[in-house]
Amino acid sequence: MPEMITLSVDGRSTSVAAGTSVAAAIAIAAARAAGPGVTRRSVGGQLRAPLCGMGVCQECRVTVNGRAHVLSCQTLCAPGMDVQTGGAP
Numbered sequence: 001m002p003e004m005i006t007l008s009v010d011g012r013s014t015s016v017a018a019g020t021s022v023a024a025a026i027a028i029a030a031a032r033a034a035g036p037g038v039t040r041r042s043v044g045g046q047l048r049a050p051l052c053g054m055g056v057c058q059e060c061r062v063t064v065n066g067r068a069h070v071l072s073c074q075t076l077c078a079p080g081m082d083v084q085t086g087g088a089p
């Protein structure tokens, strides 16, 4: 059984296996809530989601513990982490 850690994604408590990226945690949280799993909005207001998964496209930027523009695909989840996406209406 993998070690599980709990973090907050847009205010929703989410448990994931240790070693999970924040981008994956956002997708997991969205799947559990039947949500879209977006990370941010473009300047034009379009919903955006992780694309490359390797730190190139910048589409996965979120706010982590108050720090903006964190690449969620390059960041591992930590216990108690607060993740805010820009996907909320």
Ligand code: FES
Binding pocket: 049, 050, 051, 052, 053, 054, 055, 056, 057, 058, 059, 060, 061, 071, 072, 073, 074
């Ligand atoms: S998904 Fe492309 S930089 Fe994170």
